[in-house]
Amino acid sequence: MAEAKGSNHTRRATYDLRQKIIHGEYPGGTRLLEVALAEQMGISRTPVREAMSRLAEEGLLERARGGGFVVRSFSYSDVVDAIEIRGVLEGTAARLAAERGAPEGKLRQIKAVVAQIDTCFEPSGQLRAFDAYSELNSEFHDLMAALCGSAIVQRELERVKSLPFASPAAFVLGGHRDDPSDRSLLMAQAQHRAIVSAIENREGARAEALAREHARFARGSLEATFIKGATEAEGLPGMALIVR
Amino acid sequence: MAEAKGSNHTRRATYDLRQKIIHGEYPGGTRLLEVALAEQMGISRTPVREAMSRLAEEGLLERARGGGFVVRSFSYSDVVDAIEIRGVLEGTAARLAAERGAPEGKLRQIKAVVAQIDTCFEPSGQLRAFDAYSELNSEFHDLMAALCGSAIVQRELERVKSLPFASPAAFVLGGHRDDPSDRSLLMAQAQHRAIVSAIENREGARAEALAREHARFARGSLEATFIKGATEAEGLPGMALIVR
DNA sequence: CAATGATGTAATGTATACATTGTTAAAACG
DNA sequence: CGTTTTAACAATGTATACATTACATCATTG
Numbered sequence: 001m002a003e004a005k006g007s008n009h010t011r012r013a014t015y016d017l018r019q020k021i022i023h024g025e026y027p028g029g030t031r032l033l034e035v036a037l038a039e040q041m042g043i044s045r046t047p048v049r050e051a052m053s054r055l056a057e058e059g060l061l062e063r064a065r066g067g068g069f070v071v072r073s074f075s076y077s078d079v080v081d082a083i084e085i086r087g088v089l090e091g092t093a094a095r096l097a098a099e100r101g102a103p104e105g106k107l108r109q110i111k112a113v114v115a116q117i118d119t120c121f122e123p124s125g126q127l128r129a130f131d132a133y134s135e136l137n138s139e140f141h142d143l144m145a146a147l148c149g150s151a152i153v154q155r156e157l158e159r160v161k162s163l164p165f166a167s168p169a170a171f172v173l174g175g176h177r178d179d180p181s182d183r184s185l186l187m188a189q190a191q192h193r194a195i196v197s198a199i200e201n202r203e204g205a206r207a208e209a210l211a212r213e214h215a216r217f218a219r220g221s222l223e224a225t226f227i228k229g230a231t232e233a234e235g236l237p238g239m240a241l242i243v244r
Numbered sequence: 245m246a247e248a249k250g251s252n253h254t255r256r257a258t259y260d261l262r263q264k265i266i267h268g269e270y271p272g273g274t275r276l277l278e279v280a281l282a283e284q285m286g287i288s289r290t291p292v293r294e295a296m297s298r299l300a301e302e303g304l305l306e307r308a309r310g311g312g313f314v315v316r317s318f319s320y321s322d323v324v325d326a327i328e329i330r331g332v333l334e335g336t337a338a339r340l341a342a343e344r345g346a347p348e349g350k351l352r353q354i355k356a357v358v359a360q361i362d363t364c365f366e367p368s369g370q371l372r373a374f375d376a377y378s379e380l381n382s383e384f385h386d387l388m389a390a391l392c393g394s395a396i397v398q399r400e401l402e403r404v405k406s407l408p409f410a411s412p413a414a415f416v417l418g419g420h421r422d423d424p425s426d427r428s429l430l431m432a433q434a435q436h437r438a439i440v441s442a443i444e445n446r447e448g449a450r451a452e453a454l455a456r457e458h459a460r461f462a463r464g465s466l467e468a469t470f471i472k473g474a475t476e477a478e479g480l481p482g483m484a485l486i487v488r
Numbered sequence: 489c490a491a492t493g494a495t496g497t498a499a500t501g502t503a504t505a506c507a508t509t510g511t512t513a514a515a516a517c518g
Numbered sequence: 519c520g521t522t523t524t525a526a527c528a529a530t531g532t533a534t535a536c537a538t539t540a541c542a543t544c545a546t547t548g
Contacts, residue, residue, distance in 0.1 A: 008508085
């Protein structure tokens, strides 16, 4: 479990803890003990505390009654609801962008990303095509969140997406890990294009409906992965957080 | 500035700091210094730090580059967007309650609150009618958030409402502080009733649209208060956070 | 036997000394 | 004169000792 990133103890502890939680080392409901973690990491309680506080902000931990922190646990329906909310908020971002008008520069940017995603489907046999799609997909969703220029909308969306299983990347990594030219990915890309088109044409209601449906699509894909069982779902981000 | 609530230093510090920020003692953008605050409150840096960390979770502070915390500042358009998001999320809560069905008990509860709000308009000359409306209004919104039974939806809504100017109470306290039988309050109450009816009849789209419009209505009322100028807006929760 | 209270332990809460860093302003250099 | 370096200071970061509280366990009592 990589120790990486940052110069100070708090950053390292935050990163380490986050990784361990996401990868299931501390299952949902586990109470995290400052002393134990501090010893284990070879640092004092202070930065451990600070790290837990930040992870609580992220939504990975919650403050326990009587002090301390507990790893947040999510049910299957929580996952569904979190993705629903992402869809609702992305829908709002898209609608506001359509209604208020998106700046030319940002529109050009998001169109460029859509065009780049297209190249991932080209049969040039790129081994990295899948990773590229994943990367560009995240970029698309970030740009969409920023398109209407509202810092508030952007911030809330970032918050929701910080739950690993609710992030747009979960869709890509969840469903279809072998075939980059999977029909689902093609379908999703068609939705990307439609969303941008709706925003450009100032069709607020259409933009909102499409963005929502786009998230629903991701949800359906995740559901399929769930049904396949734990083996298939192993590589899915944050799967370890989910308790039945 | 009351020192109230809780037995330990962290709670007191959190409460005090929150009050001071909301009441404008530390305007948006102010960097909060641990040492100064600790001295001022007669406690050590540790609980001050902890308090700031919690207020960052609430969204009142943000972590500054290079460490420390800064009071978050909001523009007028941030207020508009925050209320928009509240409306969108309340709309989602209402829609899901309609689609998935709300439990009988909770429905009875929210209907009881609606009935109680009606009594605030009775001409029995209650001096406390206005406060009662405010209290019951908050209760209505809390119940609406809980109606669909999704902890995720409820949590996100609580988060958004924790910004004082985005809370449902801001509408009541903002626009019309003198006349409990104000037409706006009557109108809002009519919306409450319609929302419940839509949920009960499983009309998801209607419930969502109504809940959204209800928040928009609050926003309009706030806008009017803004236009009246700072004098009128003085008693409005969190007004001090807003920088032009 | 149930309920309640005492008691010990293990956790978090708090204070404080010290370390590190980041920022500012002055001084040295080109 | 502008730029860059450096040194001092003031802030946060960290460790640690000590205080307090919460919880579990067991004893006591009705």
